[in-house]
Amino acid sequence: MKHSIRRRLSLIIIFCLVVAVSLSAVLINVTINNTFNKYMEDIQNKRNARLVEYFQQIYKSDGKWSATSGEEMKHEAYMSDYCLTLLDGNRKVVWEMDHNDIKFKNHMMLNGKEEKGVYNTSSFAIDVNEKTVGYILVGQYSSVLLTKEDISFKTEINKSIAFSGVLTLLIVAIISLILSKQFSEPIKAVSNTSVNLSRGNYDSRSNIKSNIEEIRNLTESINSLGEKLNSQDLLRKRLISDISHEIRTPLNVLQNNLEAMIDGIIPVSTDKLNNLNDEVIRFGKLLNNLNTLKEIESDEILINLGLVNMGELLSSVIGDFSIEATEKNIQLVMTKEDKKEFMVLGDYDKLKQVFINLISNGIKFTNINGIVEINISSDINIVKIQIKDNGIGIKKEDLTFIFERMYRGDKSRHKIEGSGIGLTIAKKILALHSATIDVESKENKGTTFTVSISKHK
Numbered sequence: 001m002k003h004s005i006r007r008r009l010s011l012i013i014i015f016c017l018v019v020a021v022s023l024s025a026v027l028i029n030v031t032i033n034n035t036f037n038k039y040m041e042d043i044q045n046k047r048n049a050r051l052v053e054y055f056q057q058i059y060k061s062d063g064k065w066s067a068t069s070g071e072e073m074k075h076e077a078y079m080s081d082y083c084l085t086l087l088d089g090n091r092k093v094v095w096e097m098d099h100n101d102i103k104f105k106n107h108m109m110l111n112g113k114e115e116k117g118v119y120n121t122s123s124f125a126i127d128v129n130e131k132t133v134g135y136i137l138v139g140q141y142s143s144v145l146l147t148k149e150d151i152s153f154k155t156e157i158n159k160s161i162a163f164s165g166v167l168t169l170l171i172v173a174i175i176s177l178i179l180s181k182q183f184s185e186p187i188k189a190v191s192n193t194s195v196n197l198s199r200g201n202y203d204s205r206s207n208i209k210s211n212i213e214e215i216r217n218l219t220e221s222i223n224s225l226g227e228k229l230n231s232q233d234l235l236r237k238r239l240i241s242d243i244s245h246e247i248r249t250p251l252n253v254l255q256n257n258l259e260a261m262i263d264g265i266i267p268v269s270t271d272k273l274n275n276l277n278d279e280v281i282r283f284g285k286l287l288n289n290l291n292t293l294k295e296i297e298s299d300e301i302l303i304n305l306g307l308v309n310m311g312e313l314l315s316s317v318i319g320d321f322s323i324e325a326t327e328k329n330i331q332l333v334m335t336k337e338d339k340k341e342f343m344v345l346g347d348y349d350k351l352k353q354v355f356i357n358l359i360s361n362g363i364k365f366t367n368i369n370g371i372v373e374i375n376i377s378s379d380i381n382i383v384k385i386q387i388k389d390n391g392i393g394i395k396k397e398d399l400t401f402i403f404e405r406m407y408r409g410d411k412s413r414h415k416i417e418g419s420g421i422g423l424t425i426a427k428k429i430l431a432l433h434s435a436t437i438d439v440e441s442k443e444n445k446g447t448t449f450t451v452s453i454s455k456h457k
């Protein structure tokens, strides 16, 4: 059976309440009945003692029983629904009342319902001077005699219990509906959002406000899930368009040139073939980068840990880029504190790949006559490497995305060769080393990447 949270919660609360109210109503009723009956029995016992005392006085003053001894008690007995029989010392009847007279006039209540009851008598000895001179039999149709007022008192109490029970039920039912709404509404909203997300509507958000911590967390996480799905979706679309663009360009160049050569429109020359070969190499590089990315993303990559001297590693990378930098007339400068060792625990080749990507970006995105500075420093725990250029910089809105796959900033940058994979690879490799990478950039002013790796002590 399918129930909404609200309905289920209300049902549970109301069920518990019905049980609690019924139980307490029954308990209160039983307690009141018992206390009341005990009180009535006490009154009856006192009445019996009073009767015995009365007949003792009669005997004391008359010295014997006569047919009229204590007869005046008959009226009181009749009015109070009990029946008297006076016996002498030999248990012979002196006088007696007919119990049928009271049978139909009394209002006996036993266990809440009116009934005629069974006629019972109790016998009490009348002792005068330590000698039993007679017996008084008190008979009644119920163990506890209740007057009309007594019965209506009990009925009123029972009515009040039932009324307060119903009233409590009603109030709690209303409160439970309001309370359960507090839970059900935000959960319903979040559930609607997640259904929308699962249907591919990634713009769907839940804007419900709740002061219940779990519901607030749920709302926040479903919204951030929506945001992630949305940006992943955008990224995926961009990725497909970028990959197809990257592949299409070299293929088109190759195809057009080869067709022109076959048709004899352009002559087959070493220069032309070299140009075409460059396109094939570019194409191969892209596929290699995609392959590295795939390996890293599928956690297939293994790292070979060893002691790495970051100073030496950076000098070697800078050496590899010196020709490229000179060609572009870019100064490639490395600064480091003297007599300091910058040892870290890591995979030499993979760390080298990180700085190849960062320094090559520095050169790529810096104009002729620019400068790319590499600074290495350390404190007790961290080795910090900064790669700072005075190049074209990165737009503020692009900064958060540059580490995403295939992200290459605005289209105007696409003139500069690249695949948008270098920084993704760098970040992943650093994450495998529990190292971090941060970026600061100002458009047209320059960019600084800061890598922090734990120092080996």
Ligand code: ADP
Pocket: 357, 361, 362, 365, 389, 391, 392, 393, 394, 402, 407, 408, 409, 410, 413, 417, 418, 419, 420, 421, 422, 423, 424, 447
């Ligand atoms: P690629 O360089 O192959 O395009 P990356 O992942 O290395 O890919 O870089 C992603 C994007 O970040 C670049 O396309 C560029 O827009 C931006 N970027 C990276 N480094 C720099 C830099 N030093 N200066 C300016 N922009 C940069």
